[in-house]
Amino acid sequence: MQSRFVVLGTGGTIAGTAAAADDHLGYQAAQLGIQTLLAGVPALKDWPVEAEQLAQLDSKDATHALWQALAQRASHHLARPEVAGVIVTHGTDTMEEAAYFLHRVLAPRDKPVVFTGAMRPATALMADGPQNLVDALTLAATPGARGVLVTMGGGVHGAAEVRKQHSYRLDTLSCGDAGALGFVEAGRLRRLRDWPAGEALGLAAVSAPVAHWPRVDVVMSHGGADGRVVRALLAAGTDGLAVAATGNGTLHAALLAALEEAAARGVPVLVASRCAHGGVIAQPGQRFETAGTLTPVAARIELLLQLLARRAAAAGPDGAA
Structure with a gap:
């Protein structure tokens, strides 16, 4: 054939x-x-x-x-x-x-x-x-x-x-x-390098109607940042936040306070670096999960998929939570 x-x-x-x-x-x-x-x-x-x-x-x-x-x-x-x-x-x-x-x-x-x-x-x-x-x-x-x-x-x-x-x-x-x-x-x-490797989540993890997928948003840390964007997203019902942080995952103090409020309400936060190269190297005592070398937009997808996988696992094989 x-x-x-x-x-x-x-x-x-x-x-x-x-x-x-x-x-x-x-x-x-x-x-x-x-x-x-x-x-x-x-x-x-x-x-x-x-x-x-x-x-x-x-x-x-x-x-x-x-x-x-x-x-x-x-x-x-x-x-x-x-x-x-x-x-x-x-x-x-x-x-x-x-x-x-x-x-x-x-x-x-x-x-x-x-x-x-x-x-x-x-x-x-x-x-x-x-x-x-x-x-x-x-x-x-x-x-x-x-x-x-x-x-x-x-x-x-x-x-x-x-x-x-x-x-x-x-x-x-x-x-x-x-x-x-x-x-x-x-x-x-x-x-020059090995083929990509990774464990697949499988189609079942993304089989739900997209209207029912979690909402995951990207926020950026920058000079003059405050918590208003995060609080507005919480009010709009966001399910997760990917953060484009400065440097090695650093966050403006005002933004950090709002993100801690989000985490306290059960909204997961995943921190990536907004730098073109490098990533976020995890440090002892860090407040949030870090995205490693993922870009902020890839971190958003990673968090979205994690939430979808958790929903699928909670629903069980018969689809009932």
């Missing part, structure tokens, strides 16, 4: 169009379907590829429903014996969030899920999307490839570490201190 690859399209800049070929900023994202994108890459003509349009949106508008559908469809296709890997085309604004979500929910051990996108629209004079698509298929076809991976601009990144580091440059993605997993070069992967 010939191996096949499934491409799940969700829109993004890679599917965007502009009125002029030199316009890389004033474009409309998510205008072209995934079939059109694939047909426009001659290098993919002989690849055994299936395409599925899962969504068509600018990734700044990503929703929990999209992440749930991504997990469900990726899991479905990975379970097919003839499918060797799944590729997801996605906007870069929230690509790191979707990739981390799938990493924690699926953590595939024998096949890859590869995210890719673009920083220039499909109509650009030198669009980067076509080469990124070729690299994503090349990566997915690499023997032994596994886990949730992200590739753009030739770099290969793990979903637990990847973050968008630049607002418009082609080499926008980084893995911070960890460095890239490898590079796709001349149609081959040069791997």
Whole structure:
């Protein structure tokens, strides 16, 4: 049986169009379907590829429903014996969030899920999307490839570490201190580190209707911060707070007081660093759980998934709490 690859399209800049070929900023994202994108890459003509349009949106508008559908469809296709890997085309604004979500929910051990996108629209004079698509298929076809991976601009990144580091440059993605997993070069992967590892929560943890998912919000510590945002979120019914802290998890005293009020009311607090590199190194006597090297947005997803897993465990196998 010939191996096949499934491409799940969700829109993004890679599917965007502009009125002029030199316009890389004033474009409309998510205008072209995934079939059109694939047909426009001659290098993919002989690849055994299936395409599925899962969504068509600018990734700044990503929703929990999209992440749930991504997990469900990726899991479905990975379970097919003839499918060797799944590729997801996605906007870069929230690509790191979707990739981390799938990493924690699926953590595939024998096949890859590869995210890719673009920083220039499909109509650009030198669009980067076509080469990124070729690299994503090349990566997915690499023997032994596994886990949730992200590739753009030739770099290969793990979903637990990847973050968008630049607002418009082609080499926008980084893995911070960890460095890239490898590079796709001349149609081959040069791997520098091990494939991503992790324990999957499983689809059951995210199977509840998204309207019933916990609400987890991000707050930032900064000069002049106070507790009003935290108290407003508590009044709005937040279920958890991820904090973008300064430095190694430091918090403005006024914000800290409000976060302690939240914790006293049973609202979990997870502290990440707002710094571009590094993370939060746990210290003796710390008040809240720390997120390690996770970015604030990844910490938010981690806390969301923890709360979902707790609800699923409390409900038991029959779904009754």
